[in-house]
Amino acid sequence: MTATTIGTTTLGTWRQPSVIPGFGLTFGLTLTYLCLIVLIPIAALILRTTTLTWEQFWAIATSSRVVAALRVSFGASLAAATINAVFGLIVAWVLVRYRFPGRRVLDAIVDLPFALPTAVAGIALTAIFAPTGWIGGLLEPLGIKVAYSWTGIVIALTFIGLPFVVRTLQPVIEEIDREAEEAAATLGANRRQTMTRVLFPTLLPALMTGFVLALARAVGEYGSVIFIAGNLPYQTEIAPLLIVIRLTEFDYPGATAIATLMLAISFALFLTINLIQAWARRRLGDV
Amino acid sequence: MSDVSLTAPSLRAAATSRAEPTTEARPVRGLLIAITLIFLGVFLLFPLVVVFTEALGRGVFAYFSALADPDAVASIQLTLLVAAIAVPANLVFGVAAAWAVAKYEFRGKAFLITLIDLPFSVSPVISGLIYVVLFGAQGYLGPTLQSYGIQIIFAVPGIVLATIFVTFPFVARELIPLMQEQGTQEEEAAISLGASGWQTFWCVTLPNVKWGLMYGVLLCNARAMGEFGAVSVVSGKIRGETTTMPLHVEILYNDYQGTAAFAVASLLALLALVTLVVKTFLEWRFGDELSAARR
Numbered sequence: 235m236t237a238t239t240i241g242t243t244t245l246g247t248w249r250q251p252s253v254i255p256g257f258g259l260t261f262g263l264t265l266t267y268l269c270l271i272v273l274i275p276i277a278a279l280i281l282r283t284t285t286l287t288w289e290q291f292w293a294i295a296t297s298s299r300v301v302a303a304l305r306v307s308f309g310a311s312l313a314a315a316t317i318n319a320v321f322g323l324i325v326a327w328v329l330v331r332y333r334f335p336g337r338r339v340l341d342a343i344v345d346l347p348f349a350l351p352t353a354v355a356g357i358a359l360t361a362i363f364a365p366t367g368w369i370g371g372l373l374e375p376l377g378i379k380v381a382y383s384w385t386g387i388v389i390a391l392t393f394i395g396l397p398f399v400v401r402t403l404q405p406v407i408e409e410i411d412r413e414a415e416e417a418a419a420t421l422g423a424n425r426r427q428t429m430t431r432v433l434f435p436t437l438l439p440a441l442m443t444g445f446v447l448a449l450a451r452a453v454g455e456y457g458s459v460i461f462i463a464g465n466l467p468y469q470t471e472i473a474p475l476l477i478v479i480r481l482t483e484f485d486y487p488g489a490t491a492i493a494t495l496m497l498a499i500s501f502a503l504f505l506t507i508n509l510i511q512a513w514a515r516r517r518l519g520d521v
Numbered sequence: 522m523s524d525v526s527l528t529a530p531s532l533r534a535a536a537t538s539r540a541e542p543t544t545e546a547r548p549v550r551g552l553l554i555a556i557t558l559i560f561l562g563v564f565l566l567f568p569l570v571v572v573f574t575e576a577l578g579r580g581v582f583a584y585f586s587a588l589a590d591p592d593a594v595a596s597i598q599l600t601l602l603v604a605a606i607a608v609p610a611n612l613v614f615g616v617a618a619a620w621a622v623a624k625y626e627f628r629g630k631a632f633l634i635t636l637i638d639l640p641f642s643v644s645p646v647i648s649g650l651i652y653v654v655l656f657g658a659q660g661y662l663g664p665t666l667q668s669y670g671i672q673i674i675f676a677v678p679g680i681v682l683a684t685i686f687v688t689f690p691f692v693a694r695e696l697i698p699l700m701q702e703q704g705t706q707e708e709e710a711a712i713s714l715g716a717s718g719w720q721t722f723w724c725v726t727l728p729n730v731k732w733g734l735m736y737g738v739l740l741c742n743a744r745a746m747g748e749f750g751a752v753s754v755v756s757g758k759i760r761g762e763t764t765t766m767p768l769h770v771e772i773l774y775n776d777y778q779g780t781a782a783f784a785v786a787s788l789l790a791l792l793a794l795v796t797l798v799v800k801t802f803l804e805w806r807f808g809d810e811l812s813a814a815r816r
Contacts, residue, residue, distance in 0.1 A: 256722070279650065342797055342798075393565075396564060454646070
């Protein structure tokens with residue numbers, strides 16, 4: 235709808251005339267507030283980074299500790315997003331398609347990671363997976379260390395990213411036309427073939443969007459991770475924590491350089507989401 | 522849609538003798554439900570339960586004395602104060618932004634929406650850092666402000682700013698798709714019947730979006746009270762002065778006062794539970810009055 239109305243805009247006029255008053259007030263307020271709260275502070279961060287020469291910036295970005303922290307952040311985030319993609323697909327499917335007692339409660343609780351403060355999630359997960367904890371205590375004799383290790387980071391990031399995959403997939407699963415499945419069955423496909431050849435391709439764009447959303451959230455996550463990670467430099471130190479450490483050392487150039495690097499990565503991920511959605515629209519009409 | 526409901530029962534009746542063609546076999550269904558229960562149980566229910574069992578682990582007395590601690594009380598007060606400033610600020614902004622975006626056609630609208638969503642894709646730590654760069658002692662404006670005796674970083678204003686930043690998109694993002702769906706006809710009718718802009722807003726637009734607005738405020742508030750990363754960067758963690766509840770949880774936890782940490786955390790977990798219950802209620806009762814993106 236918006237696309238068609240934008241299409242009729244005559245060249246040269248920036249805004250279509252409207253009888254509804256208040257454009258100047260609301261648009262002005264929006265732009266002012268946006269500039270003051272978001273754009274100017276982010277611009278200040280980038281400006282601060284540009285006071286570094288390119289060589290200095292490169293030296294910080296490729297210093298072994300920064301590279302190690304980025305590797306930990308990205309490795310753990312990719313692992314967590316993958317776990318979420320696999321289990322999120324199952325959870326979304328079960329919550330939409332099956333009827334069983336407790337389904338509504340489970341459906342509501344999927345949003346818990348959005349609502350529960352990250353610090354609370356962090357200490358709760360640590361209490362569960364620490365060597366003295368309920369699950370950690372069971373794994374300890376088996377030689378599996380979860381808390382204070384890379385695995386712990388993955389656990390925390392899985393918690394944080396869980397709703398993204400499920401909530402992206404659910405509406406798409408609801409919209410699936412059952413006739414396509416019926417047609418596949420009529421044409422002789424067994425359920426597994428229908429699943430892999432008919433349903434999965436339909437869900438793939440949403441699954442990828444959810445995956446990247448979970449990944450983007452995980453890469454920047456701080457609160458839930460620092461309790462469970464152990465925070466050993468070069469091993470279990472995530473990039474956001476390294477920014478905080480640089481700040482407490484009053485190493486502003488170091489902190490801002492890592493932050494700018496991470497901002498660039500976030501924007502790249504954000505762009506990826508948009509590309510996936512554009513691709514899906516071309517392929518499937520609408521998502 | 523309608524012919525599906527006509528054909529589906531007959532198909533299903535025909536298929537009862539064999540496996541149903543459009544669902545999984547029983548054992549597969551059972552397995553998938555079991556995986557869902559275990560996964561959500563371990564990752565979501567279990568942490569929630571642990572918060573309360575750890576908090577009450579040393580009895581009710583220890584629990585309440587942890588909450589009555591002056592630093593804990595100060596952190597609760599600060600959290601409420603910060604939310605009381607950040608949420609209304611973003612409420613006013615969200616309504617204005619949604620009005621500007623949904624009721625008019627102008628170029629660059631998609632770009633504006635992208636900018637409004639920007640804080641969601643910024644790491645919480647960076648959300649705090651940007652204000653340190655701007656207002657900190659070594660920042661662009663910090664020294665000037667300090668010469669006037671105004672301190673923003675390591676003080677309450679910085680915490681408020683960082684909280685506003687991270688909760689910036691919540692209300693706007695909820696209202697924009699909802700108001701776009703509703704179109705402009707009702708407002709145009711009100712204006713042509715002689716209503717003023719304010720009258721149109723209060724009597725026509727607001728009643729149409731009130732549940733969506735509440736939904737956005739609810740999520741905005743949950744995040745405002747629970748924000749950790751951004752606030753920890755700007756707060757300086759001066760006990761009893763610049764510690765919000767999540768920061769107080771961290772301090773207690775690192776002090777090996779586990780029970781007290783979980784006691785304060787249990788209040789935040791309760792807030793999360795209340796948020797989820799109200800949210801589920803709004804979706805269930807007023808689902809058709811929330812935006813399609815939320816249904």
